[in-house]
Amino acid sequence: MRRPRIGVMGGTFDPIHHGHLVAASEVSTEFDLDEVIFVPTGQPYMKNTVTPGEHRYLMTVIATAANPTFTVSRVDIDREGVTYTIDTLRDIRAERPDADLFFITGADAVAQILEWKDVQELWDLAHFVAVSRPGHDLSVSGLPESEVSLLEVPALAISSTDCRSRVGRGSPVWYLVPDGVVQYISKHHLYRATDPVTSTEPITSTEPITRTEPVATEPVDNHRVSETP
Ligand code: ATP
Ligand code: MG
DSSP: OOOOEEEEEEEOOTTOOHHHHHHHHHHHHHTTOSEEEEEEOOOOTTOOOSOOHHHHHHHHHHHHTTOTTEEEOOTTTTSOSOOOHHHHHHHHHHHOTTSEEEEEEEHHHHTTGGGSTTHHHHHHHOEEEEEOBTTBOOOOTTSOTTTEEEEOOOOOOOOHHHHHHHHHTTOOOBTTBOHHHHHHHHHTTTTOTTSOOOTTSOTTOSSOOOOSSOTTSOOOOTTTTTOOO
């Protein structure tokens, strides 16, 4: 029997949008994957710059629920401290020792891989698949070609930063993010710039939970958080 082939899609997912989902779907088809595990990043240490992990986790669950091959992992949001891709992959590897892992990343993030923690070990843990993203060159320059594949995917000029900005100024995010995520954002009053910060509130609270910093700036990237020790 062949080894299971599992995609790992790390991201802040603040919020998850159709660019993430199309990337995962295309890689899944092209690389004949059995499953794609979405892994929302943890909360940056001592910083409140991203929406609480529980919200990002639930939005990711909602967005992926209809696809039987998409799953969501809590390994990063349940781990203390800064999220590094090496830790994500070690944890997934420990949970799925029998699988071949394929780490899925966009063209913007792959350009920074060499700055990631323990980069040499990354290549042992997973094969990397970099997908095209509007506004970013897709290239493996400087990266080992045998370890990183490039894949052109349908261009979706969507970013979480833009989605947050749109919600903040009252513009719609319908069709940029899955319908259930639009409703989740609305229900929990996420990304409303004027609301008070209540990031420690349980998510069942009716109080709004929002970011503490202006959302239009490029936030912590998924690999992040690039506080390389
Ligand atoms: P933010 O604007 O907050 O950085 P984002 O849209 O870049 O959000 P992330 O959660 O940072 O989303 O990205 C997770 C992964 O998905 C990264 O590898 C990123 O390159 C990739 N990605 C995000 N959006 C797209 C897109 N529209 N097309 C292709 N890949 C994407
Ligand atoms: Mg990003």
